[in-house]
Amino acid sequence: MKFFNDQEQLETLPSITNLQYQPVEKSYLKVMIIGTLIMGVIFSIITVTLYINIDEEKIIWLPHLLGAVFTLIFSLSLVSSFQNFKRIGYALRQRDIAYKKGWIWQSKIIIPFNRIQHSEVNQNPVERIFGLAKLKVFTAGGSSSDLSIPGLTPERAEQLKFYITHKAAVDEEE
Amino acid sequence: MRKSEIELSYEQPMRQSYVAILMIIYKFYKVLVRQLWPILIVFLVGKGSSGYMSKYVMPMIIILSVLSMVMAILNFFKYYFYIKDDELHVSKGVFKKQKISIPLERVQTVNFEENLVHRIFNVTSLKIDTAGSQKKEFDLDAIALDKAEAIRDFILKRKAQLQVNITQDQSLEIINDLKVQETLITRLSNLDLLKIGITYNHLRSAGLIMAGMFWIGSELEQLELYDLDLGEKELKSAMLKSGVYMVLFFAVAFLILSFLYSLALTVFKYYNLSFFRRGDGFKIISGLVTRQEFSALDPKIQMISWKDNWLQKKIFGIFDFNLKQAGSVAINSKKSIAIPGINKFQIRDILKYYIPGKNPDEIICEGVHIKMLYRQWMYLSIIFIPTVTLMYYFGLNIQATGIGIFILFLSFSLYRKFHKIRFGLSQNLLILKGGTFGDENIILRDYKVQAVELKQSYYQRRHDLASIKIHTASGNITIPYVTLIKAMEVSDYLLYKVEKSNVPWM
Incomplete structure (x- = not known):
């Protein structure tokens, strides 16, 4: 292909086309x-x-x-x-996290682990009643590129957070 | 390690220049006036009418002044800074003591800024910008110019040594001899300033004036329609004429005013602007009364852009150049350094420094999908066609024609804009071109991307289109309306580049 005239073989690039998005908790x-x-x-x-x-x-x-x-x-x-709700979904890959949302205006955002500044797990009172938590991921791209995945069980949120931080650290070392 | 004499002298706690007292007081009053200007205005206007003002407010102001003076002096004497163990230490505070230490390798840039008072006393204010998201600031209100320069050179040199030390422990002496190279890229002459002043956005002002003229003209016609006896018609048409002349006069006067204003602004801000390549960064010095010095280091620069408007393009061939840096805490427009009056050869020079060995002209760019233009035209029609029809229906012919012409102009602008959008991705660079009657160019190194977002409206989804929003630490750029397949390809490619890269983005 003429458009990308670099060495990389495009066919072998990992693609976001067929990501399997995980739905959030029904509650x-x-x-x-x-x-x-x-x-x-x-x-x-x-x-x-x-x-x-x-x-x-x-x-x-x-x-x-x-x-x-x-x-x-x-x-x-x-x-x-x-x-x-039907369209909220997240997907983890080896080196990035993807999140999709929206009904009429849909968007998918993908954040590479090695660009994540920090991440945190939050709960507001209503979420606490239903035993849910929110994972927030912050980058240096400012508020518009910060990610917030709602509707996770606290365990899952912590698990994701650990995975992200751990992966980001491993990436740094490489 | 043997320490040189200079190094030892920096270990002694130092104070700022005495001019700092003046600057502290000045800053205090600036804040005070900004906060309390309504009260001050009341005081100034109503001083004759009410006695209690002079009875209570006046003494209060005097007490405040004396207090601020005392505080400024105390603050000055309690403010020390020194460089020890490769850290910059500051201790300050009268009642609440505060100690700050900044590791030298975290220092990003050392910036100077001089206002009129500074220049009279041959001192400068100094500001140190650090890496990372911690808000650690080092600000000196006033320090002798030669001393400031010596400190800056010392810090930057030591920082370079430390960074080399981390990777390989060798040949300190060589680096010690290595002077930071400084090459002049451009210096704005007075003629350049004039060019910048002339081409400063007057088109927009002219457009506004045109719209105003249309409106006033039609108002005058209304007057003629309703207020006239037939015999007075000549008189009224003379009035109409004089009205048109008046509008013309104001238009010209406004243009001249706008020109003078922008020229004055340009001269104040960009007088004697010098743009250097310094080490692995850029340095800019400019200003008539307040002389500012900025540094932008390559790692901190996230995007570069240059654009011109129609006048700049057709007459002078100059661009407004922008170095967009990452903010340490959040995105901040002040972090973007603007250099006006740059021509294409100088841009080539800058690119040679910033992206050595790469030629953006060789990158194959492509446009976006034509549906974007159709969509925008459709929105325009939905809003304006009913409006214009209604106006004709109610007999507002002149206004309707005016708006009609305006819409035609807008559609033409949209058409131009659509055709100008081009993007390309190669040589580890992302290029985005745009503009309407002028040109806009943005160059982004692919590993500076923070996140990639694909957006689809209902309409875009129906036509398998998407917009790509690329987030960086100095703002976002959007490639609108490309085919979904292309959008995926671009995202995959960028993500792959970012995830593969181990170059720190800052």
């Missing part, structure tokens, strides 16, 4: 839905408060409009929770 869907529900509750409170407190004739339509917009946003994010 993470519940975490996502709870997040959406919390948003819905906040929306309802705002709308109802406005509805009760507005006496002015002129802006009586405001809570109605707000309710309609909120309902639309809420149902969209509910649908997207399901759709997004």
